[in-house]
Amino acid sequence: MKNQNVLVIGSGVAGMEASLILADAGMKVHLVEKDSLIGGQTIKFEEVYPNMECATCMLAPKQQEVLQHENITLYLLSQVKKTEGSAGEFKVQIEKKARYVSLINCIGCGACYDPCPVSLDNEFEQGMSQKKAIAVACPGALPNVPAIDADNCLRLNGKKKGCNACEQACGFGAIDFTEKDETINLEVGAIIVATGFDQFDVSGLAQFGYGKHPNVYTAMEFERLYAQNGPTEGKLTLREERPIKSAGIIHCIGRKEKGYCSGVCCMYSMKFAHFIKDKAPEAEIHEFHTDLCIPGKSHQRFYEELSKKIDFIRYEDVEVKGNNGNLEIIYTHSNGKRDSIKSDMVILSPAMIPSKGTKDLAKVLGISQDSMGFFSTQDQNLSPIDSEKEGIFIIGCAEGPKDIPDSVSQAEAAAGRILSLLQ
Amino acid sequence: MNKKIGVYVCECGPNIPERIDIDKVIEELSSMGEVKTVKRYSLLCSNDGKKFLKEDIEKEELTHVVVAACSPKEHENTFMKVCEEAGMNPYLFQMVNIREQCAWMIPDKEEATSKAIKYIKAGVHRVLFHDPLKQKELEINVDVLVIGGGISGIEASLSLAGPNRKIHLVEKTDSLGGMAGKLSQILPHQGSKIKLVKEKIEQVENNENIHVYTSSDVKEVRGFLGNFEAVVKSNQENKEGIEEEIKVGAVVLATGFEMFDLKENPVYGYGEIENVVSALEFEEMIHSEKIELKNGKKPKSVALVHCAGRKEKGYCSKVCCLYTLKFAHYLKDNLPDVDVKELYMDLCLPHKQDQSYFDQAKEKGVEFIRMDEVEKIKKSGDKIEVEYRNNDKADKVSVDMVVIAPAMVPSQDTSHLAELLNLPLDKSGFFKELHEMLDPVATPMEGVYITGCALGPRNIPESMTQSHATSGKILSSLIPGRKVKPEVKVSEIKEDLCTGCQTCLSVCFYGAISYDPFKGVSVVNEAICRGCGSCVGSCPSGAIRSKHFTYYQLYQEVMEALR
Structure with missing residues (x-):
């Protein structure tokens, strides 16, 4: 690979990390972001589990570094429209909106x-x-x-x-x-795809009442509701500005439909319970879960601490109904018993799905998607971040649902692969 | 040296003059002794502004500069660079925040102006006592020591080795391969029938830039990024006790994991009851293609018991659900009539392909039984009974063979290596990351990285990814021909004041301080110190100062502000 330029698509936590490592090594990085800002989904989170660190504060130094790095050229409001060539000599066309x-x-x-x-x-x-x-x-x-x-x-x-x-x-x-909008042509040696994820659209599942009952929120809505820099400046209230006295958090929304576990929802759902307890200590909270998937080495402790304060209910099926402005969660417990609970607020934790532009980008890059719609990788054992095309790497949630540290590891790994090839 | 200070007030467009009377600021500041010039500019951070600042510093032959503008978080680096370009030492510069802390905070113009004047005067007073610090540059060694010859260590070595970079790979046993080398097959949906480990070992053996030390231990590691010295001691038969000193620029720890000892908890009946086997023993059975009971017969029913040791250890090991699924598939494929029961607590299938692997097992007739916990595994006639509890109800299954999936625990060497390298461990006894979220393979010791299960339970692809990640970190910081630049604003110890109490050693997160027993004082290694200041605060005799944040500088600044 003679060309020391690398194209990174997506400026979330994975794209930024890969860019910084390559740029520090002296490579010229072209970082393409479709939005007007950098940071991806992570900057929407007030705090991240399990240590409840402020995500915006945590990422701000990285973002500043990306903005100021002399080896990183940032293209905001931009999308990759064409690629040709092969590893070491890709030709790329970027469309940059004014x-x-x-x-x-x-x-x-x-x-x-x-x-x-x-x-x-x-x-x-x-x-x-x-x-x-x-x-x-x-x-x-x-x-x-x-x-x-x-x-x-x-x-x-x-x-x-x-x-x-x-x-x-x-x-x-x-x-x-x-x-004016611009078209930019570049030549790069390698391409890193870090286009992240979107949230499964819950409005198609009528049993959860999303869109019908105002106090049924999606996880991302709740993240912003809790955020200091969000729409309510961090004040946790219901839509009609009543304080929250009870909340139900429902895991695994869309798991059946999508056919996979997203691996992170159990933990962030528990984080939500922690958030509500923090701001409304008297609130009664129920976590409706199926299998608890909490594989991090410190995650179980978080669960054990929390389970002293809130109710965990293992459900077989669950639905949400409106009842004179209040919400009712009707469920079948894993022991077969049918029951219901009244709740002011319901938070739905939906599956992570490939980000919106994945299909188009796959076409542009000439690579395929797997059965779940994420970018395919060659071989899960030998090279979990290699796309089918040499020189194109897939990192972070573009490859499949994962948490922040795994995304960062993959980003550093992609940089490692490229630098190793250049040695 | 004759001190000539220049003070520059940035207007930041309308932001500052709207609330601060800059003319008054200039008038007040001009009367200060060492101040040679006070000037205002519309937007100092603009290209024109920076050019003006550089030329003015040169024209006025300034020795010190104070810029009163926005937060130093925004533009301190910008202006330090300008000072350097103008031939000044960039540390003889001070930034004063009169935007966020005055103009944007105080509605009353008079009040805001008087606060701004105090702040700038304090800045001028402080900068007078700044020392001209120098950025040092150190020569580096780019070779790497990799400790642990499992799949993580092998992959890191292969990724790092190159024509200008030698790798020293140290393995305590007599062969490479580690735990992954003992596995019968990697999960089919993760690529079947690959002789992954064997092929990788061959690649290592054929790589002239990787030196392998088997049956060897690392006895000592000293130094810092770019300059480590390590001692490797051989335990090989003909070389026993021979020590070799090697020099490297970075260290990778890939010391892996061990299995939770099932004998620790008697409920499992492990070691007592025939045909109760551990997951690793079952792997060996698959390896030899002999799934047999002790009496030589094929089992007609097998229970796969998950989560042994999860409660005891306090964490989920992430990979057991998937590998017990692998066992279930193997049993159903090779002993078609066998009855397989999986006893699980929570199915942890966090990767995108895992669920379909589970669905396939169900289709093959594997029975999944949820339990809260195992109460007892015991012998009952020819059968083994697994008694468990679910939703507060007791129940049991009766089978010919029981396979238990134990938790993954830190390898024995972990605590010893942590002590050797001054690294922290987490609550579970694994190595602790520098930052769990954003720096998952780094440690507080710059230049020391960790990969694979030494950090906690994970699968093979994740371990290999982390090995490439350590390689990414090292290849971007240790580049042949480049030098490393250590932190400038480090701590320094006044030997005549130090009583040798060593309090500072205990608070230093980075292991930058050592004790000199001959002089009886603590010593800071400036190449390791990151200037956090913990030692300064902890020193009972006030012997430590933090360069650029000395008590004296802060005192001068505060006294002027309070005048």
Whole structure:
């Protein structure tokens, strides 16, 4: 492999780690991210198990390092559209959408948000809050520079010609409506795919009442609800702003449908119970689980501690019903008994599934997906991170559901494989 | 040296002047003794701003610089770099945060201005007492010592070895392969019939850049990233006791695991009852293709008992559910009439392909029985009875053979090596990662890495992945021809004040401090110290100072702020 350039797709915890190790070794890294910020899913979490560390604080130094590293070129709002060639000499085409805000001039003061006349659902917050057409995804987003949503900006979509409210408010000349989308062509020696995961869509499973009953939340919604930089600034309340007196957390949503265990939901569901106990100590909490999959060396202790405070119910089947604004969880216990519990809030812990763009990217890269939709790897024993194509590596949740340390290990391993080949 | 200080106030666009009267700041600061110049600039971090700063430092021939602007987290490095480019020592620089801590916090302009003035004056006072610290560079050795010749150690060695990098692979037994070498087959859905371990061992033996020491122990390891010295002692018959000193730049620990001793808990009846075997013994049976009872007959029924030792050890070993499934498949495939019962607590099948492997076992007729715990395994006539409890009800199964899956526990060498290398262990007795989430193969000792089951239970692909991860970390930090740059802001000990109490040794997380018995004082190894300051706080005689954070510097800064 003569070409010392590497393409990394996805800037979550895995993509960042792989980029940093390669960049430290003197390789030129091209890091492509589809969103306007870096950090992936991990930065949505207030705290991560089992040590309850603040995820944003934990990742911020890594994010800064990525932004400042002289060997990393970052392409935000970008997607890989074409690849050709083989290991050592891939030709790659990237499509980069205009941000309309200069990453160099903007200092992230936020003066442009308020004057913007357009309000939108904030996807980063799972639609639980609004943002302006010029905005950062959440406080603390890095780079701390907003992007203009061209589809919704009145000036850019042509609905209000000449609107320049944000430009007027900017003291740094950072807004540029003339910026154009770009096509970038690169040559790289290797490609690392770190496109992460999405959450299984629970709205198709009517028995859980998601979408019908407002206080049924998905795990990701609850993560943001608990987050200090989230839509409620970390205040745990029901949708109608009543305090939470009881909650039921249901594991394994979508496991049957998808045909695999996601390996992390038991632990994060228990983390949720810990969160609620932290902010509403009197709340009564029930964890509805099937097999507990808690394989980390410190995870069982976490479970044992928690089981002193909350009820664990092993279920055969479970459904959620509305009852005059309250929720009722009706279930069959593993001992065969049918029972029900009233609950203010229900949190559903859905399976992890391949991220949205996986199918398209697989086509672009000329590699296949496995029966579950994740990128296929060659051989689970010899090379769990090698795709079928030499020179393309699959890391993190793009390869299958896993936790943060396993994602980081795979990222470092991909870097190790590439550096080892170059020795 | 004549001190000439330059003070630069950044406006940060409208952010700072909206709340702070910069003219007043300039007026107040200009009257300070050593201050040669005070200037304002619209946006110092911009390219034009940095150029202005560099040229002004050169023009005014400044020796020290104070920048009053945003948080040092944002731009301290930016401005230190500019100072260096302008020919100054970058440590004769101080950043004062008048944006987050003054302009953005205090609505009253007069109050904000007066606080900003105090802060900047304190900064000026502090920078006067800064020392011009120097970045050292150390020559490095890029070779690597790998301890443990199992699949993790083998994979790390193969990945690391190269034309410019020699690997010393030390294995305590007389052959390579470790635990994985004892397994009959790797899980079929993870690639069947591969002679994984054998092939890898051949690759190691044929690699001229890997030196293998079998029947050997590592007796001593001293040093730091890029410069370790180790002593390897041979226990081989004709070389017994011979010690060899080797020099390496990094160390990889791949010391693996052992099996929980089933005799520790009498409920399993292990060692007492015939035909109650451990998972490893069953592996050997598969290896020799002889699944037989002690009387030579084929078993008609087998119980596979999960989670032995889970309660005792306090963790789930992650791989047992899957390998007992492997046993069930093997039994059903090779003894078609055999009745197989899996007694499990929780099925832990966390990888994407695991569930279908489980579903296939069910299709082959394997019976899965959930239990809360095993109460007793005992002999009953020709049969063995496994009594268990589920949902508070007692029940039992009666079979010809029982295979028990014990927990994975740290290998015997773990605590000894931890002491040797000054590494922490976790509550379960495995090595502890530097950071469980973000640095899963590193340790507090820079240059010492861990891979595989030495860190805790995991399967073969995960262990091999971690070995590649250690290789990634080492190959990006030890590059032939490059030097390493140790931390500049380290601790230093005043020998005349040190009483030799060694309190600092006990608080140093990185093992950077040692005791010199001849002088009777503690000594800091500057190549290892990361400048955390724990020792400074712990020293009862005030003999330790942290460079760039000395008591004197902080005192000067605080006194000026309080004046």
